[in-house]
Amino acid sequence: LGLRVARGQMAMWEVSPDAGGVKTVTAFVSRRFTTDEMELIPGDSLLADAYTDYFQLREAAKAAEKALGGADRSQKRKNPMEGALRAQATLARALTVLRAPTFNLADEFVQHLVFDAWIGNGDRHPQNWGALKHYTQNRVELAPMFDTAGCLGAELGHPQLAMSDAKLDDYVSRCRSGFGDGNADTGVSMQALWRELSQTDEYQRAAPSLIDRIHSLIPQLPELLAVDCSLLTAERRQFMISVLTKRVTLLV
Numbered sequence: 001l002g003l004r005v006a007r008g009q010m011a012m013w014e015v016s017p018d019a020g021g022v023k024t025v026t027a028f029v030s031r032r033f034t035t036d037e038m039e040l041i042p043g044d045s046l047l048a049d050a051y052t053d054y055f056q057l058r059e060a061a062k063a064a065e066k067a068l069g070g071a072d073r074s075q076k077r078k079n080p081m082e083g084a085l086r087a088q089a090t091l092a093r094a095l096t097v098l099r100a101p102t103f104n105l106a107d108e109f110v111q112h113l114v115f116d117a118w119i120g121n122g123d124r125h126p127q128n129w130g131a132l133k134h135y136t137q138n139r140v141e142l143a144p145m146f147d148t149a150g151c152l153g154a155e156l157g158h159p160q161l162a163m164s165d166a167k168l169d170d171y172v173s174r175c176r177s178g179f180g181d182g183n184a185d186t187g188v189s190m191q192a193l194w195r196e197l198s199q200t201d202e203y204q205r206a207a208p209s210l211i212d213r214i215h216s217l218i219p220q221l222p223e224l225l226a227v228d229c230s231l232l233t234a235e236r237r238q239f240m241i242s243v244l245t246k247r248v249t250l251l252v
Helices: 043-050 052-068 073-078 080-087 091-099 106-119 165-173 190-197 201-224 234-250
Strands: 008-015 023-030 038-042 130-134 139-142
Touching: 038 043, 043 052, 043 091, 043 130, 052 080, 091 106, 091 190, 106 139, 106 190, 106 201, 106 234, 165 234, 190 234, 201 234
Parallel strands: none
Antiparallel strands: 008 023, 038 130, 130 139
């Protein structure tokens, strides 16, 4: 598709939930893609530099996180400021930051979001996108796509993968985006984000050719997903094909 993506792999590890016991987590983990000559500036920091209210909310969220005693995922869910912070990480703000002459990265970012919309990635929060600053070359580029993991039924167990067409439609329609709406802490749905995205100049310039390439891949999905991975069972492959085939109809 011509998109820059950080290398990664499927991984499994064990965590201890608050309720005790051990839980096995399966996820796709991106490998480090920076070197000593460059720095990743996450979207979280870009937004904080550009918007005073976002910076203040971020500092309040950090203070609340520290008071809760850590930065693990379970503590973040308890942080009353985390939802308010995520709500201000809107698509409009992200595009405004990346349109600035300092960056001029909005077109490529829109292509990343088109891909997210196809696969149903609901985890493109402001720490899962950003810019790369190259010290020796004095330039900035968009970071490759990374941590693209909240999609394609990653959260579902095998018994949940068998869905009727109606349930699959419902599953696709409930997909979130990772962006906020400025008010609520539930985030914007992928469909709402797509409607907003499709009205931008960047979409008109950067999206149509990518959408055409995505459509051309649909017949090749069985071959593309025939990878040697013990975690990618036949049932999960078929579910992924069904979701991707269903979601491609939304890219209009």
